[in-house]
Amino acid sequence: MFREVVLGLGNNAAVSGVLKQYGMRLGASRFVAGQTLAEALAVSRDLNRRGIKVTLDHLGESVTEPAAAAAARDSYLEMLQALHGSGVEGNVSLKPTMLGLALDAQLARSNIGQVVDRAADLNNFVRIDMEDSPYTTATLDIFRELWERHPGAVGVVLQAYLYRTRDDLAALSIPPKNFRIVKGAYREPPDRAFPAKPDVDENCFGLVEQSLQAGNYTAVATHDESLIERVVNWVERQGTARTRFEFQMLYGIKLPLLEQLARNGYTTRVYVPFGQDWYAYFVRRLAERPANLLFFARALLTR
Numbered sequence: 001m002f003r004e005v006v007l008g009l010g011n012n013a014a015v016s017g018v019l020k021q022y023g024m025r026l027g028a029s030r031f032v033a034g035q036t037l038a039e040a041l042a043v044s045r046d047l048n049r050r051g052i053k054v055t056l057d058h059l060g061e062s063v064t065e066p067a068a069a070a071a072a073r074d075s076y077l078e079m080l081q082a083l084h085g086s087g088v089e090g091n092v093s094l095k096p097t098m099l100g101l102a103l104d105a106q107l108a109r110s111n112i113g114q115v116v117d118r119a120a121d122l123n124n125f126v127r128i129d130m131e132d133s134p135y136t137t138a139t140l141d142i143f144r145e146l147w148e149r150h151p152g153a154v155g156v157v158l159q160a161y162l163y164r165t166r167d168d169l170a171a172l173s174i175p176p177k178n179f180r181i182v183k184g185a186y187r188e189p190p191d192r193a194f195p196a197k198p199d200v201d202e203n204c205f206g207l208v209e210q211s212l213q214a215g216n217y218t219a220v221a222t223h224d225e226s227l228i229e230r231v232v233n234w235v236e237r238q239g240t241a242r243t244r245f246e247f248q249m250l251y252g253i254k255l256p257l258l259e260q261l262a263r264n265g266y267t268t269r270v271y272v273p274f275g276q277d278w279y280a281y282f283v284r285r286l287a288e289r290p291a292n293l294l295f296f297a298r299a300l301l302t303r
């Protein structure tokens with residue numbers, strides 16, 4: 001309920017005006033690694049030194065012009081090239097609507113395809129993030145097609161709050177592929193997504209189990225300590241090879257826990273967003289935790 005309200009308010013013009021004006025100084029900088037690729041790479045090197053890999057995200061989504069989608073594609077080509085020469089252990093994550101999916105599926109397919117082609121050339125990897133449910137089918141279609149072209153260079157995200165995900169995962173797992181499992185961060189109607197959080201939490205564990213049992217490489221992307229503990233117990237009981245899964249968290253959240261997992265010998269990765277278009281990403285982070293909104297409101301009132 002809290003999440004729905006905050007995500008809804010994020011679209012309100014007055015609220016977004018205030019958030020855009022003060023957000024970066026009073027909160028967003030906690031979740032955003034910097035404005036430039038150079039800053040994101042510096043953060044990435046520090047995370048690598050702690051034994052943690054990264055996935056770089058150039059912030060931006062829902063572009064409305066083909067030129068903006070082409071610029072986003074080019075920024076990803078540049079990121080892959082920069083990663084290649086940098087010695088940073090990391091890959092990239094991209095949002096399909098940043099590369100044109102809200103404009104035209106064919107345009108997005110072509111732009112994302114060029115990024116995945118380049119990643120394959122450079123022996124790197126592209127994770128296609130999952131956005132809100134109007135884009136789920138098109139995103140999975142693009143993923144399937146690109147996976148046929150470069151099986152080792154592309155993976156996609158699946159969201160536990162959607163009813164459809166168990167079926168999507170079953171269909172996509174033949175043959176096995178590479179998935180990041182998350183709970184889901186967007187506002188979704190109850191006919192598409194579990195309204196109750198305990199159901200989402202339970203489905204998230206079930207999907208991780210299903211994904212690993214089907215032989216997929218599985219990125220478990222959560223800050224939920226009891227879910228992580230459940231997954232750790234499950235993989236240890238099953239004797240699942242540690243090369244078949246990893247734990248991921250977002251920049252700015254629960255880093256000590258991820259470091260502990262790295263010290264315990266698990267593969268770990270931080271999602272490192274950077275760039276100027278931080279607003280929508282920040283609103284999703286506010287919506288995930290009442291304390292974040294309180295922190296922001298307090299900082300705003302005492303500024």
Ligand SMILES: Cc1cc2nc3c(=O)[nH]c(=O)nc-3n(C[C@H](O)[C@H](O)[C@H](O)COP(=O)(O)OP(=O)(O)OC[C@H]3O[C@@H](n4cnc5c(N)ncnc54)[C@H](O)[C@@H]3O)c2cc1C
Nearest residue numbers: 129130182183184185221222223224248249250271285288
């Ligand atoms: C690497 C990564 C990639 C992601 N990619 C996508 C994607 O492509 N599509 C998508 O829809 N969603 C994505 N998400 C977001 C995800 O769907 C959830 O919204 C988010 O991870 C919060 O859920 P949780 O699993 O941490 O569990 P929750 O039960 O929400 O949180 C568990 C605990 O984690 C901490 N926590 C969670 N969120 C925050 C926060 N914002 N600030 C501070 N503490 C917090 C709190 O202590 C909370 O009690 C991604 C998440 C991660 C970690």
